[in-house]
Amino acid sequence: MGEEEGLHQTQFLDTMFVRGLKRKCFDGEEDIEGTLAGIKAIPSYNLQRQSLLDMSLVKLQLCHMLVEPNLCRSVLIANTVRQIQEEMTQDGTWQMINTQSTGQASLDRLVSTDILCRSSRDQAEGKHVPAYGTFNKDFESDQAQDSSETMSTAPSVQAPRNLQSNVWEMENPQENKGNFQKSLDQIFETLENKSPNSVEDLFSEVDNSYYDLDTMLTGMMSNTKMGHCDSLETFSSPSNTASNSNCKSDLNDLDHIVEILVES
Amino acid sequence: LAGAGGDGGGNNEVQWCFLQVKGAIDEDVAEADIISTVEFNYTGDLLATGDKGGRVVIFQREQETKSRPLCRGEYNVYSTFQSHEPEFDYLKSLEIEEKINKIRWLPQQNAAHFLLSTNDKTIKLWKISERDKRAEGYNLKDEDGRLREPFRVTELRVPTLKPMDLMVEASPRRTFANAHTYHINSISVNSDYATYLSADDLRINLWHLEVTNRSFNIVDIKPANMEELTEVITAAEFHPHHCNVFVYSSSKGTIRLCDMRSAALCDQHSKFFEEPEDPSSRSFFSEIISSISDVKFSHSGRYMMTRDYLSVKVWDLNMENKPVETYQVHEYLRSKLCSLYENDCIFDKFECCWNGSDSTIMTGSYNNFFRTFERGSRRDATLEASRESSKPRAVLKPRKVCTSGKRKKDEITVDSLDFNKKILHTAWHPMENIIAVAATNNLYLFQEKVN
Numbered sequence: 058m059g060e061e062e063g064l065h066q067t068q069f070l071d072t073m074f075v076r077g078l079k080r081k082c083f084d085g086e087e088d089i090e091g092t093l094a095g096i097k098a099i100p101s102y103n104l105q106r107q108s109l110l111d112m113s114l115v116k117l118q119l120c121h122m123l124v125e126p127n128l129c130r131s132v133l134i135a136n137t138v139r140q141i142q143e144e145m146t147q148d149g150t151w152q153m154i155n156t157q158s159t160g161q162a163s164l165d166r167l168v169s170t171d172i173l174c175r176s177s178r179d180q181a182e183g184k185h186v187p188a189y190g191t192f193n194k195d196f197e198s199d200q201a202q203d204s205s206e207t208m209s210t211a212p213s214v215q216a217p218r219n220l221q222s223n224v225w226e227m228e229n230p231q232e233n234k235g236n237f238q239k240s241l242d243q244i245f246e247t248l249e250n251k252s253p254n255s256v257e258d259l260f261s262e263v264d265n266s267y268y269d270l271d272t273m274l275t276g277m278m279s280n281t282k283m284g285h286c287d288s289l290e291t292f293s294s295p296s297n298t299a300s301n302s303n304c305k306s307d308l309n310d311l312d313h314i315v316e317i318l319v320e321s
Numbered sequence: 322l323a324g325a326g327g328d329g330g331g332n333n334e335v336q337w338c339f340l341q342v343k344g345a346i347d348e349d350v351a352e353a354d355i356i357s358t359v360e361f362n363y364t365g366d367l368l369a370t371g372d373k374g375g376r377v378v379i380f381q382r383e384q385e386t387k388s389r390p391l392c393r394g395e396y397n398v399y400s401t402f403q404s405h406e407p408e409f410d411y412l413k414s415l416e417i418e419e420k421i422n423k424i425r426w427l428p429q430q431n432a433a434h435f436l437l438s439t440n441d442k443t444i445k446l447w448k449i450s451e452r453d454k455r456a457e458g459y460n461l462k463d464e465d466g467r468l469r470e471p472f473r474v475t476e477l478r479v480p481t482l483k484p485m486d487l488m489v490e491a492s493p494r495r496t497f498a499n500a501h502t503y504h505i506n507s508i509s510v511n512s513d514y515a516t517y518l519s520a521d522d523l524r525i526n527l528w529h530l531e532v533t534n535r536s537f538n539i540v541d542i543k544p545a546n547m548e549e550l551t552e553v554i555t556a557a558e559f560h561p562h563h564c565n566v567f568v569y570s571s572s573k574g575t576i577r578l579c580d581m582r583s584a585a586l587c588d589q590h591s592k593f594f595e596e597p598e599d600p601s602s603r604s605f606f607s608e609i610i611s612s613i614s615d616v617k618f619s620h621s622g623r624y625m626m627t628r629d630y631l632s633v634k635v636w637d638l639n640m641e642n643k644p645v646e647t648y649q650v651h652e653y654l655r656s657k658l659c660s661l662y663e664n665d666c667i668f669d670k671f672e673c674c675w676n677g678s679d680s681t682i683m684t685g686s687y688n689n690f691f692r693t694f695e696r697g698s699r700r701d702a703t704l705e706a707s708r709e710s711s712k713p714r715a716v717l718k719p720r721k722v723c724t725s726g727k728r729k730k731d732e733i734t735v736d737s738l739d740f741n742k743k744i745l746h747t748a749w750h751p752m753e754n755i756i757a758v759a760a761t762n763n764l765y766l767f768q769e770k771v772n
Contacts, residue, residue, distance in 0.1 A: 106605075109605060109659070109662075112662070112663060116665075124415060124416050124417075124418055125413070125415045125441075125504070127504070127668070128503055128504065128522040128523075128553055129522060129553045129555060129572050129612070129668075130665075130668045132550060132551060132552065132553050132572060133572055133608065133609045133612060133668070135551075136551055136608055137605055137606075137608070137609065140605055140608075141605060
């Protein structure tokens with residue numbers, strides 16, 4: 058119970074959140090209780106805040122293909138991202154992202170996002186959310202796998218077009234299609250050049266401006282490639298979005314459509 | 322308006338009995354059947370529902386017979402019609418959903434009934450009329466409608482009206498289109514019964530019921546630069562008595578009251594309602610859970626009620642700095658906000674409603690639970706709309722969510738709540754204690770237990 062009170066003091070976590078971290082990130086390493094006993098134990102708070110940021114950015118990118126997304130929801134998520142960004146800027150942790158040290162730490166960050174994406178029921182039952190579970194297996198077991206195969210299960214591939222065209226305002230749909238193709242090419246080019254082994258390489262190339270919400274929105278509005286490509290780069294586990302998509306059953310169609318698009 | 326029982330003065334708590342349930346029993350819910358709005362008309366004799374498939378179903382209350390005055394009327398289907406069809410916006414390459422977002426009745430002025438129904442983009446005025454007679458003995462056409470040969474018309478006769486089986490027809494009388502760039506979330510009929518407002522995420526328009534080719538923009542919060550957008554309109558409603566006054570709520574938890582007499586464009590509010598944030602409970606989710614999903618004036622017009630993610634607040638229109646009453650709907654979810662954000666439930670838009678006498682308010686929750694709050698006595702109840710407790714006249718047993726470690730018998734733990742079973746739409750009969758609760762694709766009707 059004391060652990061949970063500590064959580065409440067961080068104003069941020071729920072029980073599921075912490076249990077997940079315990080299983081994956083801190084197994085056999087630090088004592089979780091020791092870490093969380095204090096208010097705002099720095100590593101875990103930052104980690105979870107980063108996870109929330111990742112999740113929020115994924116949510117912004119994932120839009121319904123055919124129907125205009127909910128503007129209220131998008132605005133609320135964008136405001137959350139902005140809040141996190143402001144706090145990270147004040148904390149000075151904004152700089153820490155660039156100097157992210159070991160591949161192990163990066164992997165932890167990926168994994169913690171993994172935990173976030175699982176529903177609490179699946180957590181309790183130890184189940185894998187199906188499509189997500191598949192990706193997880195691919196990523197962990199087969200490092201040499203062609204990245205484009207990974208992309209085929211990621212509805213976030215749709216993201217560039219949808220992000221820029223649907224989140225705030227529709228621009229010319231013709232332009233969007235052109236940019237989508239351009240973004241898609243850039244994504245493949247980028248991923249093919251990197252083997253998933255060099256996770257730290259992926260992170261070391263993080264463009265700070267990716268986290269700049271205004272830049273991202275500007276990127277959307279003026280149809281530049283900046284926001285989308287980089288954001289997909291830094292989502293080193295882009296198929297996390299697949300698990301988010303399972304939260305909405307009608308996005309299963311999205312996977313199918315993306316597969317078709319990518320193969321063509 | 323005096324409610325039948327459940328009044329303020331120290332009466333016994335209202336007990337609810339199951340009356341009816343409408344809708345399919347299948348476990349497999351067809352998306353189109355999901356109810357998206359519920360609304361009683363001004364007398365409570367008619368109850369309209371709209372669904373995701375764009376259909377409107379109207380139920381009518383059976384007349385009580387004089388011989389059995391205590392036998393309360395049941396609601397049976399009166400009319401069903403397709404209000405909106407899916408559309409495709411070719412310019413944006415986007416579908417326009419046919420889902421009915423809101424239905425609002427007009428007060429009855431003649432034999433026919435009128436209602437407004439809206440999807441994301443288009444509002445329609447429907448006339449629902451009964452036909453129980455038909456004319457026979459036309460001069461120019463046969464009984465089956467074929468034109469008669471002119472030379473066969475040898476005499477003039479006056480057609481006579483003959484009774485026929487009751488037929489209820491719904492016909493679209495007006496279509497109010499092309500006035501909203503963003504998704505319509507509210508419509509509200511003015512007390513002048515001649516105008517109404519429609520609100521989308523960024524704008525509110527004023528319409529005259531007779532005029533479809535023009536509407537007046539009365540609120541516009543769209544920033545010049547969309548990148549600066551941080552707040553949207555979430556709901557709007559006209560004051561029940563003052564035809565120049567309306568309110569609109571925002572995603573930042575604020576309510577603005579506007580007076581149309583002061584300016585043509587009501588971007589300047591007359592009153593601004595906001596409760597200061599409690600700094601000790603601030604989190605990254607604070608803004609999201611403060612977003613108001615519904616705003617409703619009391620019947621008296623003295624108060625308004627707002628629903629945010631975790632609570633319902635009653636505001637006195639004369640006090641802007643804080644609500645006069647706050648009711649916690651499901652406070653146990655506060656520690657689960659991260660999960661609810663992840664699965665998008667935190668964005669669910671719950672509605673709320675007043676009873677006829679404004680003494681009690683009701684709103685929905687998860688696991689097919691809904692909550693009633695008696696304002697005077699501060700009694701609250703958690704009830705469930707489920708097939709299991711759907712025996713005729715069965716009294717609803719209060720439910721309880723277990724928030725601490727030890728779960729008592731009949732309690733439900735927070736972790737076993739079904740977040741897919743959400744009650745977003747509820748309605749209360751304007752004069753009696755009859756409530757309609759939409760649980761996904763089923764409509765439950767409950768009435769007060771009569772001893």
